[in-house]
Structures are given as structure tokens and as C-alpha cells.
Amino acid sequence: MRHRVGSITKTFVAAAVLKETERGRVRLDDPIGDHLPDLVPGERGRRVTVRMLLNHTSGIAEYIPYAFPSITGAEGPVSARSLDENRHRRFRPAELIALGLAAPPAGEPGATPGTYSNTNYLLIGQLLERVTGLPAEEHITRHVIRPAGLRNTFFPTGTRVRGPHSRMYEGLWGALQPPRDYSDYDMSWVMAGAGLVSTMEDLNRFYGRLLAGEVVSRASLAEMRKTVPVIALDGSTIRYGLGLHRLDVPGCGTFWGNEGTVWGAGTFTMTREDGTRQASFAFNLIRWGGSHPIDGALKALETAALGCPEGSHP
Numbered sequence: 028m029r030h031r032v033g034s035i036t037k038t039f040v041a042a043a044v045l046k047e048t049e050r051g052r053v054r055l056d057d058p059i060g061d062h063l064p065d066l067v068p069g070e071r072g073r074r075v076t077v078r079m080l081l082n083h084t085s086g087i088a089e090y091i092p093y094a095f096p097s098i099t100g101a102e103g104p105v106s107a108r109s110l111d112e113n114r115h116r117r118f119r120p121a122e123l124i125a126l127g128l129a130a131p132p133a134g135e136p137g138a139t140p141g142t143y144s145n146t147n148y149l150l151i152g153q154l155l156e157r158v159t160g161l162p163a164e165e166h167i168t169r170h171v172i173r174p175a176g177l178r179n180t181f182f183p184t185g186t187r188v189r190g191p192h193s194r195m196y197e198g199l200w201g202a203l204q205p206p207r208d209y210s211d212y213d214m215s216w217v218m219a220g221a222g223l224v225s226t227m228e229d230l231n232r233f234y235g236r237l238l239a240g241e242v243v244s245r246a247s248l249a250e251m252r253k254t255v256p257v258i259a260l261d262g263s264t265i266r267y268g269l270g271l272h273r274l275d276v277p278g279c280g281t282f283w284g285n286e287g288t289v290w291g292a293g294t295f296t297m298t299r300e301d302g303t304r305q306a307s308f309a310f311n312l313i314r315w316g317g318s319h320p321i322d323g324a325l326k327a328l329e330t331a332a333l334g335c336p337e338g339s340h341p
Contacts, residue, residue, distance in 0.1 A: 029179055029192040029224050030309040031214070032294040033287020036223040037148055039180075041081050041270025042237065043155055043167045045247035052158045053077060055250060055269075059085075062154050066124055074136040080151050081269040083257045084141035088130035090123045091145060094216060098199065105202045110209065110290055115186060118215040120149045140256035140264060145220035152219025163219050175233050175242055180225040186213045188224050193311040195291025201316025209291035221289055227296070227307040234284055234298040235305060252283065279335035280304075288313050297333060297341075306332035 047053045053062065059080060060072020067075060071087075079085040092099045095109035127146030134142055152163035159166045164182035172180050179190070188210065196206035214222040225233075236242050243251070250269055257267040266273040274282040274297055282304075284297035296307040308328065315321065329341045 028309075029188050029190045029226055030294060030311075031188065031195065031289050031292040032223050032225045032230065032296075032309070033221040033289045033292065034145075035225070035230065035285045035287040035294055035296060036219070036221050038234075038237070038270040038285050039167055039171050039223060040148055040151055040155070040163070040219055041251060042171050042243050042247075043163075044077065044081065044151060045243045045251060045269065046170055047155070047158055048250075049244055049247060053154065055081070059150060059154065062157050063150065066121065066150065066153060067128065071128075071136070076136075077151070077154065078269070079136055079141075080147040080154075082141060082253075082255055082267055083143050083147055084134075084137055084139060084255055085144070085147050086132045086134040086136045086138065086142070087144055087146045087150075088127050088133045089142075089144040089146060089260070090127035090130070090149075091217075093126040093130060094118070094123060105199060107197070107199055107203055107207060110197065110199070110207075113213075113216060114209070114211070115213050116216070117213060120153055120219065123216070124149050124153070140258050141267070143257055143259050143265075143267075145217055148220035149217075155219075164222075171242065175236050177225070177229040177233055180223060180229045180233070182218065182222050183214055183224055186211050192224075195289075196312045197291040198312060198315040200314050206291075206312055206315070212290055214289070217289065221287055227309060230294075230296040230307040231298070231305045234296060234307075235302060238283060238298055238300070238302055274341055276333065276335050276339055276341050278339050279333060279341075282333065282341075295329065299333070304334045308332065 055078040058073050059075050075085045097106045097109040155163040195210045197209045198206040254266040254268045254273050272285045281300040282297040287294045293313045294309045298305045
């Protein structure tokens, strides 16, 4: 079953950038203004580096609340109006980036904890286009997805997922009762940050090969695994590297991977540091809202799938 895997996309994007650093086309500590002076001009362009975009310490705000204002509650009760209005809208990365840059900064460039922001990865997508001459999605497909041997991982070109897949239901924190089907959606609203479609088999293969040093060099992998504290979109603090999320579970070990959500779909993938254990799973109902038995069930599933002792939770 193919599935929209959300922000797991960011690991693929980061790997593509690291491969470009290996070719000498870009450096992690380059100011982003050196590459994208039209998009990030002035002092901000001089202070924010490629590394800061990749590990969410740029201080650039998230654009999603401005592209989807009805989900914030700022205009009244939380509603799906924005989701429905944007279902078939074709966004340009530059207009979404402009929303994030115009918003109040989330912090000072380089300061920790960082603040998770999809604006960072839309900028990274534009960086890849500038340095390679190819659309970011095409470059990532050629240089990361295909070399890793992934047969069911791709950026969608239409509003539907090609091939076998489940329907994807959005609860919008309880505002949608019953949850609404958003399987059919134009993913230009977050393409370079969370647009990929994949399967759980492909995700296990990709992260296994990445952590074995078969996707980027060992030196690049070491850079990807340098983590900082980052405040996630749900308010929790995570350890985030360059497109990689570190998960330490007492009595179980250290895992690397990512999690992702888009409208109607969520995904979790983790691989133990030594490569001996992998778990990837997807769910097709997201943001159900309130206390629900599924919350405890998901924690139990993560614990069992990662091979952790009972009573310990990721």
C-alpha cells in the first residue's frame, strides 16, 4: 500500500543536499542569501545558513498557519474551510516561502531550541534547483530515490496517489466529525517538505541503507546525525539533525528516522542505530482530537515494533 509519508520527505531532501556538498556545489555553512538572494535578501540571508534550514534553527516561521488560516482558530472556531479551498490549488514555492518570511520570526538564527518550520525545507528545495538546474523533485528522484533501489517512492504529479493506497481521513483535532476524506489533494502546499508517497517496505530499505552509509558518505551521515533540540509543531521537543530525528528509548537503544503527517495521513519510521531493528507504519486517520483509545494503542505498537521492554515508551 502506497501512502503519503509527510515530513519523512525531509530526510530524502537532506540527503540530496549532503550529496551536493560532497560534489562541492554547496557548503552546509553557506549563507542561504549567497544562493537565494532574491528569496532571502539582506541581513537574514547573510545570517541564515544551509545547516540552519536543515536542522530548523533558522528562526524562520512556519507558513502553514497563513496558507490555511481556518485551522488556527484565529478567525473563529477551527474549521476545514482552508483545507477545502486549497484542495486543488496549485501553490508556487515562492509564495509560501514569502508567507513564512513575512511572519514574525520564530527565533534568532542559530539559536536553540530551534522551531520546526516547513518554510525551511521549501527554501532547501529552491536551493537544490539553483545548484543543480533541475526541479528539486526530479533531482531527488534521480540522485537519492532511484540509487537507493526504491520502487514505490515518488513525488506525486497529480492530486491522487497512483497505485494501491488507503483513503486518508482528517479529523482536524475533532473539528471534523466524522473525519473527512482528503485522499485527493494537490500536494504543492508542502511538496519539498512533506510531499513524498512511499511504502513501509521502501522506508525500511531507505533508512537501513542511509544508516549503513550507502546513500551518502560516512562523513555526510555524521553531519546528518548532529542533533539540536527543536520544538515540533505539536509543542514537544525533539532531537533533530539534518533531516533526521533521533529517538532514545531507555533499555531499548537509539533509533534514527522521522515522522510525518499531511492532511489525512500519518507515518512513523525508525531504525535502530546498529541496524538490527526497523519499524515503519502508516495510519490513515490523523488529528482525531481528544483522548482516544488509539493513543495508548499506538504507543504500545511503537514499543512492541521497536523491540522495547514492556513499560518503556518511545
